[in-house]
Amino acid sequence: QKEVEQDPGPLSVPEGAIVSLNCTYSNSAFQYFMWYRQYSRKGPELLMYTYSSGNKEDGRFTAQVDKSSKYISLFIRDSQPSDSATYLCAMSAGSQGNLIFGKGTKLSVKP
Amino acid sequence: ETGVTQTPRHLVMGMTNKKSLKCEQHLGHNAMYWYKQSAKKPLELMFVYNFKEQTENNSVPSRFSPECPNSSHLFLHLHTLQPEDSALYLCASSRDGTSNTGELFFGEGSRLTVL
Numbered sequence: 652q653k654e655v656e657q658d659p660g661p662l663s664v665p666e667g668a669i670v671s672l673n674c675t676y677s678n679s680a681f682q683y684f685m686w687y688r689q690y691s692r693k694g695p696e697l698l699m700y701t702y703s704s705g706n707k708e709d710g711r712f713t714a715q716v717d718k719s720s721k722y723i724s725l726f727i728r729d730s731q732p733s734d735s736a737t738y739l740c741a742m743s744a745g746s747q748g749n750l751i752f753g754k755g756t757k758l759s760v761k762p
Numbered sequence: 763e764t765g766v767t768q769t770p771r772h773l774v775m776g777m778t779n780k781k782s783l784k785c786e787q788h789l790g791h792n793a794m795y796w797y798k799q800s801a802k803k804p805l806e807l808m809f810v811y812n813f814k815e816q817t818e819n820n821s822v823p824s825r826f827s828p829e830c831p832n833s834s835h836l837f838l839h840l841h842t843l844q845p846e847d848s849a850l851y852l853c854a855s856s857r858d859g860t861s862n863t864g865e866l867f868f869g870e871g872s873r874l875t876v877l
Binding site for chain 2: 657659679689693694695696697700739741747750751752753754755
């Protein structure tokens with residue numbers, strides 16, 4: 652079993668839709684959870700950062716972590732064409748190891 | 763210039779060539795990283811430098827040779843590469859070497875094609 656599983660998509664939604672992106676993981680020691688966004692021909696940029704379990708909201712974006720299920724999610728409300736990008740989940744156990752990335756999910760928001 | 767700058771953006775080389783990728787960060791960070799990004803695969807950490815000292819070599823073949831002359835510059839020297847080395851090579855920096863808890867700032871990448 653891979654440490655981090657992420658459906659690569661592609662995922663296509665109409666403008667205004669609610670988007671749900673997910674990752675599962677196997678290492679119960681993971682404590683730090685991140686979502687990076689990568690536009691075409693660009694490097695990834697940090698979008699959301701969560702420590703341990705719970706929710707974090709930033710504008711139209713909400714990150715959720717459920718450590719009991721080893722499952723993290725990123726929700727995008729009122730999706731826009733400018734949200735079209737690849738979304739990478741990443742996580743780590745802190746000082747015990749490096750940042751582990753998922754494969755990324757390619758999202759396309761159609762006007 | 764701001765952020766993390768990588769050159770060249772695109773590179774095509776033969777299997778017997780020697781070339782180098784360059785990365786420069788203007789963020790005052792102390793740690794720099796090389797990652798490899800291949801299609802349909804997760805980002806792979808290659809090397810980590812913290813305060814100019816290499817702290818991580820993730821079992822990378824010796825045909826990839828990193829160099830970090832100071833905290834702002836990072837190079838990846840390439841020689842006798844294989845076609846399977848074709849990928850996007852991303853440089854990143856962070857305030858310190860604890861990338862596992864901190865924010866990574868990535869460059870736009872160098873797209874390498876090995877013929």
